[in-house]
Amino acid sequence: MIASDCPVEWTMNYYGGIEAGGTKFVCMVGSGPDDVRAEARFPTTSPAETLDQAVAFFRQQAREVALAGIGVGSFGPVDLDPASPTFGFITTTPKPGWANTDFVGALRATVDVPVVFDTDVNAAALGEHRWGAAQHLDPSIYLTIGTGIGGGVICNGRPLHGLVHPEMGHMLMRHDRELDPFPGVCPYHGDCFEGLASGPAMKQRWGQPAETLPHDHPAWNIEANHIALALTNLILNYSPRRIVLGGGVMQNEGLFPLVRRRVQQFLNGYVQSPQILKEIEQYIVPPALENRAGVLGAIALAMESVGR
Amino acid sequence: MIASDCPVEWTMNYYGGIEAGGTKFVCMVGSGPDDVRAEARFPTTSPAETLDQAVAFFRQQAREVALAGIGVGSFGPVDLDPASPTFGFITTTPKPGWANTDFVGALRATVDVPVVFDTDVNAAALGEHRWGAAQHLDPSIYLTIGTGIGGGVICNGRPLHGLVHPEMGHMLMRHDRELDPFPGVCPYHGDCFEGLASGPAMKQRWGQPAETLPHDHPAWNIEANHIALALTNLILNYSPRRIVLGGGVMQNEGLFPLVRRRVQQFLNGYVQSPQILKEIEQYIVPPALENRAGVLGAIALAMESVGR
Numbered sequence: 001m002i003a004s005d006c007p008v009e010w011t012m013n014y015y016g017g018i019e020a021g022g023t024k025f026v027c028m029v030g031s032g033p034d035d036v037r038a039e040a041r042f043p044t045t046s047p048a049e050t051l052d053q054a055v056a057f058f059r060q061q062a063r064e065v066a067l068a069g070i071g072v073g074s075f076g077p078v079d080l081d082p083a084s085p086t087f088g089f090i091t092t093t094p095k096p097g098w099a100n101t102d103f104v105g106a107l108r109a110t111v112d113v114p115v116v117f118d119t120d121v122n123a124a125a126l127g128e129h130r131w132g133a134a135q136h137l138d139p140s141i142y143l144t145i146g147t148g149i150g151g152g153v154i155c156n157g158r159p160l161h162g163l164v165h166p167e168m169g170h171m172l173m174r175h176d177r178e179l180d181p182f183p184g185v186c187p188y189h190g191d192c193f194e195g196l197a198s199g200p201a202m203k204q205r206w207g208q209p210a211e212t213l214p215h216d217h218p219a220w221n222i223e224a225n226h227i228a229l230a231l232t233n234l235i236l237n238y239s240p241r242r243i244v245l246g247g248g249v250m251q252n253e254g255l256f257p258l259v260r261r262r263v264q265q266f267l268n269g270y271v272q273s274p275q276i277l278k279e280i281e282q283y284i285v286p287p288a289l290e291n292r293a294g295v296l297g298a299i300a301l302a303m304e305s306v307g308r
Numbered sequence: 309m310i311a312s313d314c315p316v317e318w319t320m321n322y323y324g325g326i327e328a329g330g331t332k333f334v335c336m337v338g339s340g341p342d343d344v345r346a347e348a349r350f351p352t353t354s355p356a357e358t359l360d361q362a363v364a365f366f367r368q369q370a371r372e373v374a375l376a377g378i379g380v381g382s383f384g385p386v387d388l389d390p391a392s393p394t395f396g397f398i399t400t401t402p403k404p405g406w407a408n409t410d411f412v413g414a415l416r417a418t419v420d421v422p423v424v425f426d427t428d429v430n431a432a433a434l435g436e437h438r439w440g441a442a443q444h445l446d447p448s449i450y451l452t453i454g455t456g457i458g459g460g461v462i463c464n465g466r467p468l469h470g471l472v473h474p475e476m477g478h479m480l481m482r483h484d485r486e487l488d489p490f491p492g493v494c495p496y497h498g499d500c501f502e503g504l505a506s507g508p509a510m511k512q513r514w515g516q517p518a519e520t521l522p523h524d525h526p527a528w529n530i531e532a533n534h535i536a537l538a539l540t541n542l543i544l545n546y547s548p549r550r551i552v553l554g555g556g557v558m559q560n561e562g563l564f565p566l567v568r569r570r571v572q573q574f575l576n577g578y579v580q581s582p583q584i585l586k587e588i589e590q591y592i593v594p595p596a597l598e599n600r601a602g603v604l605g606a607i608a609l610a611m612e613s614v615g616r
Binding site: 139 | 399463464466469470473474475476478479497499540541544546574575578580581584
């Protein structure tokens with residue numbers, strides 16, 4: 001079949017994206033933030049039901065447009081090693097029913113297009129790197145602070161994978177117990193970053209959900225302190241050109257100035273960079289793609305896997 | 309000129325490497341650990357005198373073989389941004405006389421070959437990645453623990469650069485003051501990693517140089533604790549496939565088993581990887597290139613810049 005035989009929409013490629021979150025799935029077909037053809041959001045229930053909904057969405061789309069591939073940014077832990085027998089699986093997650101779910105296998109068995117698989121935060125990092133708040137800045141980091149804390153990195157042009165994948169939320173940090181005696185909620189590490197600063201940590205610490213705390217509550221200063229300690233270490237480890245902070249806790253935008261000021265205090269002039277010393281408002285920023293960073297990043301995963 | 313007109317040595321390319329340390333310079337010409345043509349080591353004195361010695365070495369070599377390029381792995385901080393007016397400079401170092409030294413400029417003005425510039429630890433990371441203890445493992449980290457603490461990373465095929473470059477030695481860490489009440493020696497951060505665990509920190513903490521402390525001295529348990537906390541964070545941030553530990557303090561090889569065990573304790577089973585859970589002896593290792601990792605890595609920088 002040659003292009004001139006095709007209806008117009010068949011002459012260009014579209015890409016699918018799935019942001020697979022612990023609470024909801026977002027599916028999208030398009031080729032960027034200005035070219036979204038279709039989008040669906042539904043709650044994450046059982047793997048069978050949820051993946052069926054995703055497959056139904058893409059099958060419907062594939063009847064109407066040429067789908068060149070699907071990118072997936074998934075909650076985890078996930079297996080990203082193509083040489084592993086459980087490549088493409090969600091592995092040891094505590095989310096009921098989802099441990100050892102063959103995510104990529106389920107898609108490949110039902111939608112006949114290439115599937116690219118990565119973490120939700122690597123997808124969001126790629127989305128922000130390609131179209132958002134960290135455009136063409138390498139390395140750049142996307143960190144989400146919400147129900148959990150996790151980070152993705154774009155480094156030398158691609159998402160960073162490794163032995164498993166980064167688990168920045170579990171960094172062990174300086175903990176000033178005079179400022180915050182809370183022992184943390186992480187079942188593995190107690191007062192790691194996630195144990196001190198995630199949404200559930202804030203809820204347990206203050207006896208109410210973070211989003212109900214008034215903006216002048218002392219909780220926010222303590223939260224800013226924890227986040228800034230973690231960012232300081234990310235800056236010292238990666239020397240990123242930009243850090244994008246998303247997630248539910250960061251919806252309180254009053255946190256940003258507190259975090260930025262403390263990062264400068266913690267670094268104490270050691271990193272002699274104007275981006276940090278003078279322009280930190282443009283250095284530690286919210287996602288420009290807002291709540292579409294993950295799913296657009298998943299589309300970017302599919303596009304970049306075919307060199308687009 | 310065609311190959312058959314050339315003396316034998318002219319028909320193959322050699323590469324130069326400089327490991328520029330705060331104490332000594334190592335210069336080498338070769339194409340790998342099994343093909344070292346010449347090597348020179350001399351103390352780091354003034355920039356003019358030291359760079360003159362390096363230039364004299366390479367000029368002499370260039371009379372005898374075709375030098376295709378020189379790689380430099382330098383102490384820092386250094387400016388790695390090719391768009392910066394001070395690219396190739398050692399910038400704000402406290403080392404007397406060396407602040408704002410135009411290292412690359414001095415070489416380019418006197419030796420007519422391409423010069424590639426990076427940190428000493430990125431060069432060592434690349435050397436170990438290409439020929440040593442982290443062969444073809446990506447990402448991999450080289451960390452030196454000695455007079456200072458610094459790290460280099462190979463990530464998605466290349467050394468990691470960023471806003472400046474990683475400064476892992478200044479990570480702010482969990483500090484158990486019951487185990488170690490020492491406030492640290494870092495003039496910027498007090499009890500950051502370098503402030504607690506560098507050679508000078510050990511010397512001030514125990515009143516004698518680290519290398520004179522008996523192997524059963526309690527200092528080593530505390531030192532292992534600090535190093536393991538930092539490695540735990542590096543593992544959580546980068547998910548590296550291997551970590552190579554060099555530098556003077558690590559010459560006490562008894563430290564390795566202590567560090568490995570504590571890394572496992574700190575991670576507490578969170579990272580479900582056999583390399584960490586079962587094979588950590590092959591995961592946290594000394595450099596295979598020993599004290600040539602940096603200079604061989606500098607040669608690798610030159611080679612990789614021309615696609616070799």
